[in-house]
Amino acid sequence: MNPTAGIVYLLDDEPEMVKAISRLLRAKRFDVRGFSSVNAFLEACQPEGPACLVLDVSMPELDGLELQRRLTRQGILIPIVFLTGHGDIPMSVRAIKAGATDFLTKPVDAALLIPAVSAALQVARSRWKDDAEVKALEEQEAALTAREREVMRHVVAGELNKQIALALGTGEQNIKQHRANIMKKMGVESVADLVRVTERLGLTRR
Amino acid sequence: MIALTHKPHGYRILAMVVWVTALAAFSGSTLAADPKRVLVIDPYGPGVAPFGSTLSEFRNVLGREYGERVEFYDVSLDRARFQEPEDDEVFVAFLRSRMAARPVDLVATVGGPGMDFVVRHRQELFPNTPTLFIAGSPETVHGGLQQSNVFQVTTTLDLAGLVKGMLQVLPQITNVVVIAGASPLEQLTAEDCRRAFQPLTNQVTFTWLTGMSLDQTVAACSNLPPQTCLLHTFFLVDTVGRPFERNEPLRRFHEAANAPIFGYFESDLGMGIVGGRLYPDLQLGAEAARIAVRVLRGEDSKSIPLRLIDPTLPIFDARELRRWGIREGTLPPGSTLHFRQPDFWERYRWPIAGAATFFLVQAALIIGLLVNRARRREGEAAATLIAEISSKFVNLPPGDVEREIMDAQRRICGVLGLDLAGLWQWSDDTPAGLRLTHLFRTDKGPKPPDPMFAQEHFPWLEAQMLSCRTVAIPSIDELPEGATRDRETFRQFGIKANLTIPLAVGGESLLGALGFNTTRSERSWSGRLVSRLQVVAEIFANALARKRGDELLRDDEARLKAGTELAGLGYFEVDYGADRCFMDARFQQICGNPPGFREGRKALEFWLANVHPNDRQRVLDERQKLHDGSKNPISAEYRYLHPIEGEKWLDHLAALAAHRPPGTGVRTFGVIRDITEQKHARREAEELRGNLAHLTRVNTLGALSGSLAHELNQPLGIILSNAQAAQELLLQNPPDLPEVQSILADIVAADRRAGDVIQRLRALLKRGETSLRPVAMNEVIEEVLQLAQADLIDRGVTVQRSFAPDLPLIAGDRVQLQQLILNLILNAAEAMVGNPSGARLLQVRTSPLGSAVRASVRDQGTGLPPDIEKLFQPFYTTKSQGLGMGLAICRSIVSAHHGRLWAEPHAEGGAVFHVELPMANDPNAR
Structure with missing residues (x-):
């Protein structure tokens, strides 16, 4: 995949800075969207594909970290590259812990910025892919009936058909039938794969 | 017969009248x-x-x-x-x-x-x-x-009885000489007498002067022995028969006789x-x-x-x-x-009365004149005495007052015939009241107690004196009921009459009293005498008041002297009109006047010549204010070149003398003080303060490093990114040159911005002295907020501005004010570190307040310690790092601006720091 594929969102309260970094990134063939206002950014941030965010941490309007949390809550899980005028260690640690991809100090040299952005986009892409996959799975899962979902739970728990039938108060045959449907719907051929799929689903669902 | 002729009517009537009258007369003579x-x-x-x-x-x-x-x-x-x-x-x-x-x-x-x-x-x-x-x-x-x-x-x-009567009247008579003339009748009479006197011949001897001529008899009469009297009977004719005029012989006998004549x-x-x-x-x-x-x-x-x-x-x-x-x-x-006199009296009654009256009047006049003269003499003597006393007291040195008062009293007693005179003076000690200070008496008598207080011995008199009433007592028995104690005291000292006059200047508080007494007799004090003595009392009162004033002045002078000495002040007085000046010892010491230059114009010139040339004009300008009549004292600090000790700094204070007779020149007085050390100390202190201020500024800026870094990093970052972008663009084929151009423009701008920050930084770091210029507080605060923005954001502090529009300019030093506000803002941010985010509100407000401008910084932090003032003391800090000088320096900056800085807790939590600074062109701001 194109390392520059994906949108790079740029948010800095200083328009000049936005302008300068945008130029740089664009020169490096990134698809940059620059904002100097948080609200403007939030409105525009509806990524259809992988995207990352280059974010100035110390903005008067909104604490950068706060923004990160807000995005997360909104389900916009895009990787963030933090920029800061200070070289404060505690802050950077906090940012990383909160899931920042990178933490750079201004003035930021292109040699540092470009790889960071690329990495972020990579993460974004993979996440995107992951997301896409997960989405497909989710759709499959959604196709299951309630009964099937119930059965799947037991199957995944490693129980035998007999046991499941007993637990659910139905015949074994039914269980076998369900099993087959589940396998089909879920697009897997082995119980092990099913487990993996459910795990994936379970991972992304809370 | 009167012929009746035919006459006119009137004539007829007249004729008839005449006829009737004649008839009447005739009838009267014939009919009577x-x-x-x-x-x-x-x-x-x-x-x-x-x-x-x-x-x-x-x-x-x-x-x-x-x-x-x-x-x-x-x-x-x-x-x-x-x-x-x-x-x-x-x-x-x-x-x-x-x-x-x-x-x-x-x-x-x-x-x-x-x-x-x-x-x-x-x-x-x-x-x-x-x-x-x-x-x-x-x-x-x-x-x-x-x-x-x-x-x-x-x-x-009774002839004998006649003689007996004579003897009764003049018992000492031993010899009776009987006179008779020579006529037969007289002889006869003589005989009768002889016979009648016979029985008396054993008592007196009778001598008979008869038969002689008048002359002879007269001669005999004139030579009679003592204890003789004459008895004149008849002397009608003399020996030659010539009769005498009636009473002539008796008259002659009377003239000549040297003995009484009985008749x-x-x-x-x-x-x-x-x-x-x-x-x-x-x-x-x-x-x-x-x-x-x-x-x-x-x-x-x-x-x-x-x-x-x-x-x-x-x-x-x-x-x-x-x-x-x-x-x-x-x-x-x-x-x-x-x-007897009545005869004389009757004859000359009116002349006598007149003469007597005349003489009486004359006598009265003479007596009156004499009395008058006596009184006048006495009055003159008294008046002369009073005039003498008065003139003596005019220029009396205060030390002589009491002695002269006593001397004057002695003389007054002498002239007016008084026996006892006392001078009482008011004493404020316990007990407060009149106290006898001097006593003069002509006679010996009981000594008065020492001390003698009027309160104890003459309470009633003292009360009268306090009401400023003169008391004249002609007799002590006439004292009123309430003065029994006084009467006792008078008796004790043998005083019979007393005159006491209060001594008070202008009817104000009582200074004392004069007492005049007699011991020999009572005395009525005439109005004239009393008023004379009251004049004397006025003179004494004035003298005493002057003496007291002088004493007070002396005390004041002593205190002043002590005070100036204590303070190391040199005292001077200058009388420009009379070309005189006085400089005390300390002054001479400070200024180093050589001999010959210690008084008068020379001294003044010497001093002025040694004032540092650069400061001289300023000093003269200040002095001129006094010459122009300024009621306010002038002061100046200047350098003075002591001939030996070299350059000194003097602090000089002078004022116009308060009481000046009109027409005299300018008179000034004042003090100087050697403040060289203080000046140096002050300078050092200023230096230190400057150092300290610098230090803290640096420190503060250290604390600002985050912000500073940010301030610089921004433009640097912009420059870097722009430059690298341009580098990329130039690699493209074809390069987007317009884009590169605008990139370069932005780079330049960013560079300038960085330059500004550096400038500001340098300004902040520069060690400057306070220069107060008109400054807009709102601007200053805004700049500081800009400067600190990064920091504040870092700390998650939100800033709320509430700036008063049209805020008047204040007199201030921009850099220092920035430091001040910066400090306050950083403190406020620091205070809120523990607050949850969203609860870190920093409110900055400015408002005009009368002739000043107030800026307030409010936080929601931990609030103030109970002893708020401690905050402003040096080395107070709650931070583990830091000198704790921040607020102390703030205070010092504010005081250099003649303003106020204080802190209050806020009702809703946190603290508010207020700064009040005077407006530019405020008279307090210099």
Whole structure:
């Protein structure tokens, strides 16, 4: 995949800075969207594909970290590259812990910025892919009936058909039938794969 | 007959009037009754005493009392000289013819011889005519003529009694000289006397001066031995028979005699005799006349018995009494004094009264003048004394006042005759009141106690003095009821009268009192005396007040001196008008005046010459303010070149002298102080402060490193990114040159921005001195907020601005103010570190406040410690890192701006820091 594929969102309260970094990134063939206002950014941030965010941490309007949390809550899980005028260690640690991809100090040299952005986009892409996959799975899962979902739970728990039938108060045959449907719907051929799929689903669902 | 001729009417009337009158007159003379005729037979001749006076009295009284006309026919038998009875015939013949022609109504005769004659010849001459015998012995009459129509009035005379009377009046008489003339009658009388005086010859000796000529007799009279008196009987004729004028002999005797003369007859009194019970010759005549009146009116002898007259009551001539020193007391009782002063008095009553009055008036005037003179003399003496005292007290040195007061009191006592004088002075010690300080007394007496307080001994007097009332007590018994204690004290000191005058200047508080007393006698204090002494009291009061003022002044001066010495001040006074100046020892020391330059103009010039040339004009300008009349003191700090010690800094304070007589020049006074050390110390302190300020600025900036870094990093970052972008673009084929151009432009701008930040940084870091210029507080705060923005964001602090529009400019140093606000803002942010995010609000507000501008920084932090002031002290810090100088420096900055900085807790939590700074052009801001 194109390392520059994906949108790079740029948010800095200083328009000049936005302008300068945008130029740089664009020169490096990134698809940059620059904002100097948080609200403007939030409105525009509806990524259809992988995207990352280059974010100035110390903005008067909104604490950068706060923004990160807000995005997360909104389900916009895009990787963030933090920029800061200070070289404060505690802050950077906090940012990383909160899931920042990178933490750079201004003035930021292109040699540092470009790889960071690329990495972020990579993460974004993979996440995107992951997301896409997960989405497909989710759709499959959604196709299951309630009964099937119930059965799947037991199957995944490693129980035998007999046991499941007993637990659910139905015949074994039914269980076998369900099993087959589940396998089909879920697009897997082995119980092990099913487990993996459910795990994936379970991972992304809370 | 008056012919009646035909005359005009008026004339006719006149004629008739005249006719009638003549007729009346004629009728009067013819129709009236014939006057009575009285024949007076005078045996001795006219004027012969005594009968001369008897007869004349007889005639006068008869004429007066009878009322109608009486004609007198006088016949004198002249028997005094001629004693021959043969001569009778002549007279008889004469009388007969006379009787025939005109019969008489009454015959009067007097004396023995007369009676004899009438007795003898009555029958033939006038047998039926009433006959009146005056004097003579009764026997003769009744014996001789027992007939009707005979009347008699006579008297008896006791000759011996006469002499006895003389002796009674003059007991010391041992010798009586009897005078008689030479005529037969007189001889006869002498004989009678001799006989009568016989029984008295054992008491007195009688000497007889008879038979001599008048001259001889007079001579004899003038040479009489002492204790002699004269008895004058008759002296009618002298030896050659010459009759004397009536009373001439007596007069001459009276003139010549050196002894008192007694006489015989009532009519002699007043002629020179002393007096006594005298022969009433005048009364005889008067009584005879009265009888004659009755006879002429028709009474007969049956109704008019013999009339016997006593000798006179003792009568005396007061003049003779006085002449011979005979006292009235020796006169017999019932005596009458004649010719005494009343005579004189009657005659000269009005002149005498007038003269007496005149003399009285004169005397009164003289006395008045004398008294006046005496009083005036006394008054003059007193006035002179007062004038002397007054002039002496004018220029009296205060130290001499009390002594001179006592001396003056002594003199006053001397001039006015007083005995005791005291000076009381008011004392504020306990007990407060009048205290006797000086006492003068002329006599010995009990000593007053020491100390003597009026409160204890003269409470009532003291009360009067406190009401500023002069008290004049003529007698201590007249003191009122409430002054019993005072009276006791007066008695104790033997004082009889007292005058006490309060001493107060202008009716203000009592300074003392003057007391004047007498011990010898009471004294009425005349109004004039009191007012004189009050003048004296005024003089004393003024002197005492001046003395007290002087003492106070002396005290004040001493204090001032002590004070200036203590403070190391040099004191000076300059009298520009009189070209005089005074510089005290300390001043000389500070300025180093050499000899010859310590007084007057020279001293002044010396000082001015040594003032540093750069400061001289300033000093002169300040001095000029005083010359222009400024009431405010001037002050100046300047460098002074001491000739030996070199350059010094002096602090100089001067003012105009308060009380200046008009017309005199400028007078100033003041102090100087050597502040060289202080100046250096101050300078050092300033340096230190500057250092410290710098240090903290640096420190603060250290704390700002985050912000600073940010401020710089921003432009740097922009530059870097832009430059790298440009590098990329230039690699493209074709390069986007317009884009590169705009990139470069942005780079330049960013660079400039960085440059600005550096500049500001340098300014902040630069060590500067406070220069106050008009500054807009809002701008300053905004700049600081910009500067600190990154930091604040880092700390998650939200800033809320509330700036007053049209805030007046303040007088301030921009850099320092920025430091101040920065400090406050950083402190506020720091305080809120523990707050949850979203609860970190920093509020900045500015507002005008009267003549100042207030800026407030409020946080929601941990608030203030209980002792708020501690915050502002150096080395107070809650941070583990930091000097703790921040707020101390802030305070120092604010005070350099003549403002205020303080902190308050906020009701809703947190703290507010207020800064108040004066407006530019505020008189407080210099």
